[in-house]
Amino acid sequence: MNCPNCSGYQLTPFELEPGMVSARCAKCQGDLLSLLNYQFWRTQHTTTELKTGDLDCSDNSQAKQCPKCSRLMARYKFSNLSHNRLDYCAPCSETWIDQREWPLLKSLGLELKLAEIFSDKWQRQLSDQRINQAQDQRFEKILGKTAFNKSNDFKAWLKQQDSHREILRYLQL
Numbered sequence: 001m002n003c004p005n006c007s008g009y010q011l012t013p014f015e016l017e018p019g020m021v022s023a024r025c026a027k028c029q030g031d032l033l034s035l036l037n038y039q040f041w042r043t044q045h046t047t048t049e050l051k052t053g054d055l056d057c058s059d060n061s062q063a064k065q066c067p068k069c070s071r072l073m074a075r076y077k078f079s080n081l082s083h084n085r086l087d088y089c090a091p092c093s094e095t096w097i098d099q100r101e102w103p104l105l106k107s108l109g110l111e112l113k114l115a116e117i118f119s120d121k122w123q124r125q126l127s128d129q130r131i132n133q134a135q136d137q138r139f140e141k142i143l144g145k146t147a148f149n150k151s152n153d154f155k156a157w158l159k160q161q162d163s164h165r166e167i168l169r170y171l172q173l
Helices: 035-043 101-107 120-143 145-159 164-171
Strands: 011-017 020-025 031-034 072-075 085-091 096-097
Touching: 011 031, 020 035, 020 085, 031 035, 072 120, 101 120, 120 145, 145 164
Parallel strands: none
Antiparallel strands: 011 020, 020 031, 031 096, 072 085, 085 096
């Protein structure tokens, strides 16, 4: 198979993790990983050790063709802490991992969640997080840092109250 990034370069077997084989490009160091191989490896690993590391990892933003079927691969965001995206071909169940993205996934504690990243649920959660972060930034700018922090503390307290609806009604009087 040819590398989806580098014209004329063949992908060769590479052990990305002990017991998990990918197909790697010698030039760009990207990996084509079969989700079937990944799922087998995943069943052997039940815990992940969160490692803090460098979140600066370049991402090739060009659309890629699947090396197996030549369809365009879909791009999936995996974290709001990084701008990187994984490329995925659903019909072939193959994902392209750019150089240094696997260590990035590991540093974020996501190496055991690769299959979940491609789900609608995961993508909706990331979108909801981005919306909530933008709203928080907007209100912090409007209220000021001190008032925003006090309001946020009150909001957290209010969520814990059984009678939160009644408290809100009272505050609106």
